[in-house]
Amino acid sequence: MIVDWLINLLLLSVGLLGNAWLWPAYVNRLYSLPVPSERLDRFRILHDVAMFVVPILLLGSLVQIRFSHPEGTLAAGIVLANAGWWTLPWALSLVGFGGLILTITTRLLRAQPPGYELATREVVDVEQELGYRPQGEGPHQRMLKVPGNQVFTFERNEKKFSFPNLHKDLNELTILHLSDLHFIGTLDRSYFEMVCERAASWNPDLIVFTGDLLDRQELISWLPGTLGKLRAALGCYYILGNHDWHLNCGPIRQQLLELGWKDCAGRVQEVNYHKGKIQIGGDERPWMGKAPEFDTSDENAFKLLLSHTPDNFSWAQQQGVDLMLSGHNHGGQVVLPIIGPLYSPSRYGVRYAGGEFYSSPTTMHVSRGVSGKHPLRINCRPEITLIHLIKSTESIENIETERESKAVLVPVN
Ligand SMILES: [Fe+2]
Incomplete structure (x- = not known):
């Protein structure tokens, strides 16, 4: 019985x-x-x-x-x-x-991308460092009281990815990947200012933002003190996301242009670094614009795709994209033991909620993002990421030599 x-x-x-x-x-x-x-x-x-x-x-x-x-x-x-x-x-x-x-x-059973390594992970407790809780007047205040909520912290992660065809001049190049800032007012501006300040301290070669900047149009005024403070030798590039699509995107793009950010929406921007070349394509589909057209005949160029949603992963593989950077799914925001995340607005469900993925020839990094419309993060800390491009055939000694010599190199444009 x-x-x-x-x-x-x-x-x-x-x-x-x-x-x-x-x-x-x-x-x-x-x-x-x-x-x-x-x-x-x-x-x-x-x-x-x-x-x-x-x-x-x-x-x-x-x-x-x-x-x-x-x-x-x-x-x-x-x-x-x-x-x-x-x-x-x-x-x-x-x-x-x-x-x-x-x-x-x-x-x-998920395969990790070739040569992937989480080099460093630092947790920044913004509330502790500021000495006060950076809480604003925005919506969903009750979520801030949920025990274990990690919204006032963020991870500062350095990740290495290997690419066999990477031009030697691009070896050890660093890309700062930011995503999903979601200015809505529940987390105050001081939180995002600290995120950008700590991101800038990496002194990255290239900076990209992969969408979902605002949930309230008037908070465009926060941009000069946050993304506007970031500078990189090879430039700052961005696309917008579905939450921006709900707002008036024209003034957002204009403000970012004035702050020195280059728009990649539906186009490819080319960056040269000595003899190395990077094609940076931007994809805001399915919400806005068209697919970027990479020059697939140029086999020496490193193809970098900024796509708000990771759902465009198969398309990126077809285009021969080397590295795809995405956000949108916020890691699921709440991650349960064993089961993992439950909510992730993707046609693949939670498969690409966050993390590192590989399907030849494309490596994909899906950032958990900095924030979200709903201020709730359980076992799913916000993150900013510094990505190191590594030429996989190089020995460690060669990489160290390249790193030392890079200090005196200047970008061609
Ligand atoms: Fe988002």
């Missing part, structure tokens, strides 16, 4: 987990679409209802069967073997559980 109850409990647990996975997976696909969020919110109601109603139906089916079949306690067997009103909620939940197992397995 105890075994029967344990089997019932096991089936109920599988059903609850499957349901808790299925509806976020639906919402993830929904919010990957280039449709205004007000319209998408209407379709989200299905998620909101099912997340609470289906567990009641699952439990109810087991209880009903248990009491209508006093001869046996194995309600789980009856649920699975006999059709009834419970068939639909159980079928959906078991599909969700299958998806969960598949996702966890895919994550565990």
Whole structure:
């Protein structure tokens, strides 16, 4: 009898987990679409209802069967073997559980990009360093009170990636990757000023921003004190994201232009560094513009793609992109033990929520971003990243020599 109850409990647990996975997976696909969020919110109601109603139906089916079949306690067997009103909620939940197992397995088997190494990780506690909490008047204030919320901190990560075809003059070049600042006012300007100050202290060769700058148009006034303070020898390049798309992008692009940032939306900008060449393409699809046209005949050029969403990963592989930098998914914002993230607005669900990915010939880095519209980060700290490009055939000694000599090199343009 105890075994029967344990089997019932096991089936109920599988059903609850499957349901808790299925509806976020639906919402993830929904919010990957280039449709205004007000319209998408209407379709989200299905998620909101099912997340609470289906567990009641699952439990109810087991209880009903248990009491209508006093001869046996194995309600789980009856649920699975006999059709009834419970068939639909159980079928959906078991599909969700299958998806969960598949996702966890895919994550565990994920191949790391060639030569990838997390060189350093530094956690910056902004509240502690400022001596006060950088909290503004923006929305969702209650989320700031959630225990374990990491929004007032950020990681300062240095990551190395190897590329066999990298021109030797680009060896050890550094790229600062910033993404998803989401100025909305809940985190005060001083938080973002510290993020940019610590990013600038790396003294990167090239700086890129991969979209979602603002959630409130008037906070464009924060740009001079944040992104406007950043400088790099090879320049600062950006694209915008879906949250910017909801606003008036013209003044945002104009302000960034005045601050020295170059717009890569739907185009390719070329950067030369001695005999090394970088093509920087920008992709704001599916929300804005067109795909950038790389010069695929130039095999010596390092192809760098800035794409707000990692959903363009397959397209990047087809174009022979060497390195793709993305954001958008914020790492999932809440990451559960074993299960991982649940919410990630991508047509691939949580697969590209954040981290490092590789599919020949493209390495992809998906930043967890600096902030978000909703100020909640659990086990998913905001990050800024300094990327080191490494020529994979070089020995460590050669790299050290290159690094020392680089100090006297100047960019061609
Ligand atoms: Fe974002």
